Amino acid sequence: MLYGVIMAEPRRLLLNKGCLNCGSSFTNKSGLSYKRFEKQKYCSRQCRSKYLTKSANDRFDEKYIPEPNSGCWIWLGCYNSGGYGQIKTDTGMTYAHRFSYERFIGTIPAKYEIDHRCKNVACVNPNHLEAVTKLENNRRSNSKSAKQARQTHCINGHELFGSNLYLRKDGRRACRKCMYIRNKKRWLRSRQLQSR
Numbered sequence: 001m002l003y004g005v006i007m008a009e010p011r012r013l014l015l016n017k018g019c020l021n022c023g024s025s026f027t028n029k030s031g032l033s034y035k036r037f038e039k040q041k042y043c044s045r046q047c048r049s050k051y052l053t054k055s056a057n058d059r060f061d062e063k064y065i066p067e068p069n070s071g072c073w074i075w076l077g078c079y080n081s082g083g084y085g086q087i088k089t090d091t092g093m094t095y096a097h098r099f100s101y102e103r104f105i106g107t108i109p110a111k112y113e114i115d116h117r118c119k120n121v122a123c124v125n126p127n128h129l130e131a132v133t134k135l136e137n138n139r140r141s142n143s144k145s146a147k148q149a150r151q152t153h154c155i156n157g158h159e160l161f162g163s164n165l166y167l168r169k170d171g172r173r174a175c176r177k178c179m180y181i182r183n184k185k186r187w188l189r190s191r192q193l194q195s196r
């Protein structure tokens with residue numbers, strides 16, 4: 001996301017990256033090896049120190065985009081393997097959604113977990129977050145609606161994605177192929193009844 005390869009030859013010189021601090025693109029002027037340049041995040045030393053001394057709040061504000069339909073704030077920073085956003089704070093790495101909750105809502109009580117009411121674990125919108133007990137969190141993630149929200153395919157194995165995904169008015173997802181098959185069956189049945 002931070003860089004794009006413009007051309008293959010010679011790639012170590014033409015690799016273009018965006019500075020994490022100022023956003024301007026920069027090339028490998030000093031001729032670092034491809035691997036070393038890949039790790040470069042800033043256009044200059046000044047940008048590096050500026051970025052590293054930025055407060056966690058400032059970094060948080062730059063690392064999400066609001067999603068207009070759901071209202072979710074999609075995290076753009078790094079993620080852990082579970083899909084949860086992470087942010088570096090003065091005390092070390094923490095979850096971005098927990099950081100958001102503590103910043104905008106308040107301290108998370110001991111033994112409480114933060115549940116995404118929108119079921120989007122990449123979301124850091126404090127209005128979508130709720131502090132719940134571990135038991136409640138487990139109960140929610142095992143509920144019927146939560147299971148349905150995690151489904152990637154319908155019961156007949158069609159992928160719930162792109163043009164095949166139909167969103168009902170109540171927010172539930174449906175499979176277009178199955179809807180088409182159901183409608184066709186209904187139509188055939190009504191024709192059979194008429195012809196009798």
Ligand SMILES: [Zn+2]
Nearest residue numbers: 019022043047
């Ligand atoms: Zn810069």
Ligand SMILES: [Zn+2]
Nearest residue numbers: 072118123128
């Ligand atoms: Zn959300």
Ligand SMILES: [Zn+2]
Nearest residue numbers: 154158175178
């Ligand atoms: Zn289907």
